[in-house]
Amino acid sequence: MISFIETNNIFSKTQFGFRSGLSTEAAKIYFIDKIHTGQNKRHHTVEMFTDLSKVVDVTDHTILAKKLEHYGFKEKIVDLLKDFVSNRKYFVSTNGLNSTTKGSTLCPFFIIYK
Template identity: 30%
Template sequence: SYRPISLLSSISKLFERIILNRMMTHINENSIFADEQFGFRLGHSTTHQLLRVSNLIRSNKSEGYSTGAVLLDIEKAFDSVWHKGLIAKLKRFNFPIYIVKIIQNYLTDRTLQVCYQNSKSDQLPVRAGVPQGS
């Protein structure tokens, strides 16, 4: 299975970075991420999370407790993002309306086209997922 890559111009990449910075400011100022969330957070690497888990296991063991874990990895998560659900979440977490509208516009009426050697497919609508590759 192949995942399409979105090719963006330099100005689009800059615009995307500005929106990301504004979203992260909103997320941090409103404590939207749980303390345990390490994905998509500056300064919170998988190494840090592994250290946290190791320390918890070690602490529990020294106190005579056992530790269990449930790990979840959602396959093809970016391919299956429901656009209307994403917009509803942004509204629920009180993101500024201009950010909600920009993202809604960005995801609306998207198409994909497969190019192989000298051939191109017809354009097809993209109804779920978010662009990757910028």
């Protein structure tokens, strides 16, 4: 799915997470470059950071499925994802302790939810 998103240019150019060859260092360089460009043009520069750690918990999966269909994902893939996130509880269990359902391999797809 990631290769489909990459091939079809669905990710924003400012999406650095979950992308091959990009890192937090690349994000930092991009950010600093934008600041310098704005300063050189005498523009006001504002920074805003957003914590998306709860995005999986609050995303409407119906809207996400519609977005995936809109971007051309095959029906079988969309149905598989809908089945995976609907009416299921998934967690990691180790030494008698269970994790919460924070994050998953689906996290990269929540960026196209916008």
